[in-house]
Amino acid sequence: MRSFFCILYICIHRFFSLFFMVKFVYLKKYGTREKQLQYAYSWLQTLSKGIMFFSGAKLSVKGKENIPENQSVLFVGNHKSIFDIPILVSIINVPISFIGKIQLKKTPIVSFWMKETNCIFMDRNDIRQSLKSITEGIELLKKGQSLLIFPEGTRIIGEEIGEFKKGSLKLATKSNVPIIPVYVGNSYRILETQFPWVKARDITVNIGEPIVLDELKVEDKKDLAGYVKDKVEALRN
Numbered sequence: 001m002r003s004f005f006c007i008l009y010i011c012i013h014r015f016f017s018l019f020f021m022v023k024f025v026y027l028k029k030y031g032t033r034e035k036q037l038q039y040a041y042s043w044l045q046t047l048s049k050g051i052m053f054f055s056g057a058k059l060s061v062k063g064k065e066n067i068p069e070n071q072s073v074l075f076v077g078n079h080k081s082i083f084d085i086p087i088l089v090s091i092i093n094v095p096i097s098f099i100g101k102i103q104l105k106k107t108p109i110v111s112f113w114m115k116e117t118n119c120i121f122m123d124r125n126d127i128r129q130s131l132k133s134i135t136e137g138i139e140l141l142k143k144g145q146s147l148l149i150f151p152e153g154t155r156i157i158g159e160e161i162g163e164f165k166k167g168s169l170k171l172a173t174k175s176n177v178p179i180i181p182v183y184v185g186n187s188y189r190i191l192e193t194q195f196p197w198v199k200a201r202d203i204t205v206n207i208g209e210p211i212v213l214d215e216l217k218v219e220d221k222k223d224l225a226g227y228v229k230d231k232v233e234a235l236r237n
Helices: 002-030 033-055 084-091 102-106 110-116 127-142 166-175 218-222 224-234
Strands: 058-062 074-077 096-101 120-122 146-149 179-185 202-207
Touching (some): 033 084, 074 084, 084 202, 096 102, 096 127, 102 110, 102 120, 120 127, 146 166, 218 224
Parallel strands (some): 074 146, 074 179, 096 120
Antiparallel strands (some): 179 202
16 A cells, blocks of 8 residues: 555656746746755655655654755765665755666656756766766766765665775765765665565664765775775664
8 A cells, every 4th residue: 555655646746746847947047056956856855755754664863963064975875775865865955966877867757857956877887978977976076066876886685785886986086075974774675575565664864974085094095985885884883
């Protein structure tokens, strides 16, 4: 039943998003880019909160005070479920962009709002295109836009956290923004363990203190992917 309500909510929200687009077109013509981004992200956040409500999931969140309000950061988290993005968008109030699969670019309406929140589409099977996506992400961070990535590169079902891909952390090293480690626990039990049924679960979200690259030891900088993974692992407890 929860699966039905989640799907129904998404369909209804997509329908009404057509009306939201009218205001967005107005902002596109007469408003600032900042207002456009805020409006687009507010729509995405409303959708995410609705999805989480109808999923029945209960979120336990710690560390929101570690999120800077006036500085771009790179959120780095573990990836367990397709619900991870709605979970994080629903609790992070500053506009964030994320890197999504190229296939999402063909999804009606959703792709429009993803583009308007500066999300980046990546084709992992195309090395050149992937490098271009990383470059776009670096430029976004330099311009003050925060970004969310899952450096495991895929969903890891279960409690284990996979290896973090070194290349993804170039987003931080090349833009020199702080890294915010994020741990999401138990999200895979909402859907992935009994697909296609959505089940109410208790979800843990722990947000760590910013990692400032200039303050790291040389050896930690050399193995930044391993260092950040250890920080995410430490947030389990």
